[in-house]
Amino acid sequence: MTARVFKIYSMKKISIYFLLLICGSILSCKNGNNANNAVDTSRIVCVSKQLTELVYALGQQSHLVGTDLTSVYPPEAKKLPKVGYHRLLNAEGIISLKPTLVMHDGNVAPQAAMDQLKKVGIPIKEFPEAKTIEDTKKLIHQLGDLFNAGKQADSLCAKMDKDLATAAEKLKQYSDTPRVIVVHFGEQSNRYLVVGKGSTATKLIALAGGKNAIDIDKGMGPLSAEIIAKAQPDIILATDVGFDQKGSVDNFKQLPGIALTPAGINNRIYRLTEHDIMYFTPESGETVLKIMDMIHKK
Numbered sequence: 001m002t003a004r005v006f007k008i009y010s011m012k013k014i015s016i017y018f019l020l021l022i023c024g025s026i027l028s029c030k031n032g033n034n035a036n037n038a039v040d041t042s043r044i045v046c047v048s049k050q051l052t053e054l055v056y057a058l059g060q061q062s063h064l065v066g067t068d069l070t071s072v073y074p075p076e077a078k079k080l081p082k083v084g085y086h087r088l089l090n091a092e093g094i095i096s097l098k099p100t101l102v103m104h105d106g107n108v109a110p111q112a113a114m115d116q117l118k119k120v121g122i123p124i125k126e127f128p129e130a131k132t133i134e135d136t137k138k139l140i141h142q143l144g145d146l147f148n149a150g151k152q153a154d155s156l157c158a159k160m161d162k163d164l165a166t167a168a169e170k171l172k173q174y175s176d177t178p179r180v181i182v183v184h185f186g187e188q189s190n191r192y193l194v195v196g197k198g199s200t201a202t203k204l205i206a207l208a209g210g211k212n213a214i215d216i217d218k219g220m221g222p223l224s225a226e227i228i229a230k231a232q233p234d235i236i237l238a239t240d241v242g243f244d245q246k247g248s249v250d251n252f253k254q255l256p257g258i259a260l261t262p263a264g265i266n267n268r269i270y271r272l273t274e275h276d277i278m279y280f281t282p283e284s285g286e287t288v289l290k291i292m293d294m295i296h297k298k
Helices: 003-032 049-057 075-079 091-095 111-119 133-146 150-171 200-207 225-231 240-246 284-295
Strands: 044-046 064-067 101-104 124-126 179-186 191-195 220-222 235-239 269-272
Touching: 044 049, 049 064, 049 075, 049 133, 091 111, 111 124, 133 150, 150 200, 150 284, 179 200, 179 225, 179 240, 191 225, 200 284, 235 240, 235 284, 240 269, 269 284
Parallel strands: 044 064, 044 101, 101 124, 179 235, 235 269
Antiparallel strands: 179 191, 191 220
């Protein structure tokens, strides 16, 4: 091979190399992904209400093509196609939306549905459950990385910190610790439940200067007259679906044991959305302030 031919051959080889490099960079950045993230986020099915809300908070909702039934906040999320309850998923329904990614937080079932998604080649990304403020901020940053939305993630976490600091300062003016319970309507079981100590609600109530009066460690238990009588709450916080089914405080007091509690006698029963009380969000600092006003109101 002559020197001239070798030079032309080498230049062509270098040109092809750089062309491939540029194409690779373009593909890696496609659909909002960075070079360290080869996940296609163009069509996401999200089966976690917390993750869905955080995607909206980051301004990345255009990537969503479907969610589970519990993903109802913000209200715009209700308009997305639904793939069923996150513990009763149907693989065919998810596949029909042609997702490039399915996101969840580990609280999904049945396993057979998830296996079927893997079998047909749909990527699945599991995020860790965020049961504390710090875990939630980490989760926000993980999602920010996924969507190349780091600035938005920083802004949301800064808001959380600022609102929680405001709440902590305001709490100093209160010396009492009201006994609070949270009554939640379980749509899957179609019955009213009380939220136990091992819950996000308990942590939010504590940050607001109250105490969860339900003496069960697990997440939730069936509402009964016995449990309510033992708890004797000063305040009852009712999540929206269950409260709205009753339609008023007077009707809500007809639930077992409620009318005979200090909360029932004094009509200190307040409505909160599930999004407010059941999991942490960028608005949790605002929620703490809201709960604080409710439980310390005279």
